[in-house]
Amino acid sequence: MLESRKDQDYIELMQHVDESFRTHLKSFCEALVCQPERGELLSLLGNLSTQLHLHFELEERDGYLGEAVEIAPRFSVEADRLLQQHAVLSEEVTALMDRVRVDDESESWWSEFVPQAEMFVRKLIEHEKLENKLVQDAYEEDIGDKD
Numbered sequence: 647m648l649e650s651r652k653d654q655d656y657i658e659l660m661q662h663v664d665e666s667f668r669t670h671l672k673s674f675c676e677a678l679v680c681q682p683e684r685g686e687l688l689s690l691l692g693n694l695s696t697q698l699h700l701h702f703e704l705e706e707r708d709g710y711l712g713e714a715v716e717i718a719p720r721f722s723v724e725a726d727r728l729l730q731q732h733a734v735l736s737e738e739v740t741a742l743m744d745r746v747r748v749d750d751e752s753e754s755w756w757s758e759f760v761p762q763a764e765m766f767v768r769k770l771i772e773h774e775k776l777e778n779k780l781v782q783d784a785y786e787e788d789i790g791d792k793d
């Protein structure tokens with residue numbers, strides 16, 4: 647197996663970001679069932695957006711998926727696809743914030759906003775699951791090769 651490039655400081659930072667990211671995602675999901683006022687919703691989304699960018703930045707900077715691809719090159723296409731999703735997910739969280747900022751007092755804005763937000767959350771969770779699976783599969787393959 648390759649030596650990990652991740653030192654202890656990095657691992658601690660990543661764990662902290664992940665924990666914070668999950669906490670903010672959970673708060674945002676909870677808000678979707680109680681319709682908070684817009685300022686609060688925007689603040690929740692702003693926090694989530696900040697954590698999301700930090701999370702993506704760390705994944706990209708350290709080559710989180712790159713390390714897995716070095717071990718198992720057959721995952722390179724999927725890894726590229728997942729990394730490209732970061733930009734799409736970032737745009738989507740910005741679009742949600744813009745949607746909250748728009749001066750729309752109609753009764754329907756909330757009922758239109760919730761499905762859009764839920765779709766984003768589902769995509770984000772799926773993205774994270776696929777990344778984790780890719781890394782896990784690559785390492786398992788590496789361990790299997792050594793048996």
Ligand SMILES: [Fe+2]
Binds near residue numbers: 702705728732773777
């Ligand atoms: Fe990611």
